[in-house]
Structures are given as structure tokens and as C-alpha cells.
Amino acid sequence: MKTQTSFISLNNFQNSIFHFLFIFILSSQIIVTSPYLNIFYILGVMIFIRAEYEYNWKLILLISFYGLYQDTLLGFQFGFSSLFFLFFFFLGQISSLLSGTGSFLINIYFFVFGIFLLSILEGFFFFFSHSIIIDFYKLFINMILTIILFLFAKRFFNSFVSLNV
DSSP: OOOOOOOOOHHHHHHHHHHHHHHHHHGGGGGGOOOSSHHHHHHHHHHHHHHHOOOOHHHHHHHHHHHHHHHHHTOTTTTTTHHHHHHHHHHHHHHHHHHHHTTHHHHHHHHHHHHHHHHHHHHHHHHHHHHOOOOOOHHHHHHHHHHHHHHHHHHHHHHHHHHOO
């Protein structure tokens, strides 16, 4: 019996492009920084969109490895980036299971909820652990830019996959 959603299996070329772009953006965080565009969220967008098309335990392990690589690269505690990436992966999986293959609007709601939840948790973490108050203006601009990037990336990825399937 087939479920409501059917995952589109990506070919090797599309997988290679995804992993190359992901590693490139992840590695370029050392050079490229901006207070208004968080690279974490850009990588979260990529994983959220990718989670809709393929569910594979190897992908989960690879995403965890990418998180450990980012933790090593930026000096974060081990597991922080992996949890962040896996949060977006599982949020994308839940979104695609609930919305089916045709609902773009529900995916947007899930992504906005995820970005909002992570931003609030990040603000509370910095306030309670380090007594740092986050500038909500920059945080709000970061969230809006990430959501706009999600909209464009989702449309582009959908058209790219539909042309090559």
C-alpha cells in the first residue's frame, strides 16, 4: 500500500550538486559573515527543501557529519550544528508527510514556524546563559530574508527537479 506522499528520488548529479553547494556554503562561513543573513538559516533552508524529496538514513548520517564539521570549523560545542540541521530535516519530513506533494503553503507555514521557534530559543539561550540581549531588529530582518530565500529556493528546486525527472 502506497502512502499519500511519494518522495521523488534524486539522481546522482542532483545529489552531487546539493552536497557540493552545502559543503561550499558551510566552509565559506569563515570568510563571509553578515549580521543580517545567518548562514545557519541558509543551510537550514537547503536541508528543509531537500528533506521533502528524499529520506535516507545515509543522508541523516551525512547531515550529522556536516554538523560536526561545522562545529569543528567554527569552534562550537560538538552536536550543536548537527541538532540544528537535523531539526530542519525532520521538520521538512513532517511538513511533507502532512502536506502531501502539492501543498506549497503548508511547507511555508512549517518553515516559518521552525525559523521563529529557533530564533526565540536562540534569544532565550543567549539571554539566560550569557546575559546577552539580541537585537530583535536584526533578528527580524534575518528571519524575513531567510523566508524570502526559502520561497525562491523552493520554486527553483521544484522547477529543477521537475525538468530532470
